[in-house]
Amino acid sequence: MRRALLSVSDKVGLVEFAQTLVSQDFEIVSTGGTLAALAAAGISAIPIEEVTHFPEMLDGRVKTLNPRVFGGILARRNNPDHLQTLQEHVIAPIDLVCVNLYPFAKTIAQADVTLTTATEQIDIGGPSLIRAAAKNYQDVLVVCDPADYDQVSQSLIEHTDDLLFRKHLAAKVFHHTAHYDAIIANYLTDEAKPETLTLTYQRKQALRYGENPQQTATFYQADQPVPFSIAAAKQLHGKPLSYNNIKDADAGLGLIREYEEPTVVALKHMNPCGIGTAADLTTAWDKCYAADSMSIFGGIIVLNRPVDLATATKMHHLFLEIIIAPSFDNDAYDVLAKKKNLRLLTVDFTSSQAPEADEVLSVRGGLLRQEPDTVVDDPANFKVVSHAQPTDEQLRAVTFGLKAIKFVKSNAIVVNSATQTLGIGPGQMNRIDAVKIAVGKAETQPDFNQAVLISDAFFPMDDCVEYAAQHGIKVIAEPGGSIRDNDSIAMANAYGVALIFTGNRHFRH
Structure with a gap:
């Protein structure tokens, strides 16, 4: 008879799989809880x-780590010396290994988990068993995922367990153990910049295509995605998210977490095109829409309050790609769901202020990792370098705009009031063009007389201050730090503009 070793933490599908093995003339060797589960189902197991001639010891930490087990797995069946060694030591070959690992990821996901509890869930024997079987896949079938039980059972019944299939299962093992070890390594690592960076993700969704139809793409999620994320979002309605949808939606979540008041943000191509805050969500929507009623067409909308009927009715009249909110009132959902392609998502906003993970960006031959730009620009740290001084309301507007500017592609300019963006100039190769775009949009807004201008980086020369001042801007905020700061200061004084140096640059490339 062929011999199978079964030792699983996840008992789902175990009994049915074991019954198939017995029907295919396997004798089963098993351990601990797996042995008990098989016995309860009336399945005989050794x-x-x-096999080891040695008892389990150290609270089950040592039970399979034995030459009588690993010899049976690793022996090459086409090697006479290996077979002779097995015979000399009375070791039976093991032809199938079915093992899944201690639930380390689920353990550390518990809010009250201790380091001691977590480390007890680090599997030692399990990874060793499946790695050994995977190494010898030509002779040993290895199963590490209950989702594969049906396919493996069918292959045994139909005798289709060829080398290609075995190799596939072996590769899955090494992906599985690498993923498992990466989770453990990251959990135990205290260094901010470890010498070796091991990242691991699980496939969440195969996408129709990437940024363009000729590009393939896949969405992978962290093993434990944070609740306030697109990976953890619940899609209530609409067609599947696209590659660009995911990037835009992620940018929207990053932006909305900056605001505490009822806020609505609209994004296009990872740039905000409108932001509005107010005492109620519907008014916030009105401000967001008015900020750029043209660009919002086909946009991504993120709201930080439950969507009510009044707000939903206003959004329903537009073509929008995605709406993300903490929740949707039933009547609001009914209105929005009339558009079959509109994607409606909910995200857990209760965790929106949790610390942000480092940002990771792939480059050819490597990747970049940095902490996110979570600095809070405090007016107490501002330096007013002009003769003119900003009012309290203008300082409120500067604070509002500095939250927005962090999410506009550089070179970036935002013109805004204390509750609404009025014009945004993103992604220009020179700063004066960004100023012209933002001011040009803002000039048409009714609240332009309340506008302040925010720059994500310093002005390299005084032309930006001059252009803004000539078009009615009375307050400008920028980081400062240019070798020609004095030119900008002099220009501000010439026009009576209040010029604020914030001290913080907010590039977003």
């Missing part, structure tokens, strides 16, 4: 102690 206790591991009868």
Whole structure:
């Protein structure tokens, strides 16, 4: 008879799989809880102690780590010396290994988990068993995922367990153990910049295509995605998210977490095109829409309050790609769901202020990792370098705009009031063009007389201050730090503009 070793933490599908093995003339060797589960189902199995001639010890930490087990797995069946060694030591070959690992990821996901509890869930024997079987895949079938039980059972019944299939299962093992080890390594690592960076993700969704139809793409999620994320979002309605949808939606979540008041943000191509805050969500929507009623067409909308009927009715009249909110009132959902392609998503906003993970960006031959730009620009740290001084309301507007500017592609300019963006100039190769775009949009707004201008980086020369001042801007905020700062200061004084140096640059490339 062929011999199978079964030792699983996840018992889902175990009994049915074991019954298939028995029907295909396998004798089963098993351990601990797996042995008990098989016995309860009336399936005969050999206790591991009868194979190893050694009892389980150290609270089960050592039970399969034995030459009588690993010899049976690793022996090459086409190597006479290996077979002779097995015979000399009375070791039976093991032809199938079915093992899944201790649930380390689920353990550390518990809010009250201790380091001691977590480390007890680091599997030692399990990874060793499946790695050994995967190494010898030509002779040993290895199964590490209950989702594969049906396919493996069918292959045994139909005798289709060829080398290609075995190799596929072996590769899955090494992906699985690498993923498992990466989770453990990251959990135990305290260094901010470890010498070796091991990242691991699981496939969440195969996408129709990437940024363009000729590009393939896949969405992978962290093993434990944070609740306030697109990976953890619940899609209530609409067609599947696209590559660009995911990037835009992620940018929207990053932006909306900056605001505490009822706020609505609209994004296009990872740039905000409108932001509005107010005492109620519907008014916030009105401000967001008025900020750029043209660009919002086909946009991504993120709201930080439950969507009510009044707000939903206004959004329903537009073509929008995605709406993201903490929740949707039933009547609001009914209105929005009339558009079959509109994607409606909910995200857990209760965790929106949790610390942000480092940002990771792939480059050819490597990747870049940095902490996110979570600095809070405090007016107490501002330096007013002009003769003119900003009012309290203008300082409120500067604070509003500095939250927005962090999410506009550089070179970036935002013109805004204290509750609404009025014009945004993103992604220009020179700063004066960004100023012209933002001011040009803002000049048409009714609240332009309340406008302040925010720059994500310093002005390299005084032309930006001059242009803004000539078009009615009375307050400008920028980081400062240019070798020609004095030119900008002099220009501000010439026009009576209040010029604020914030001290913080907010590039977003």
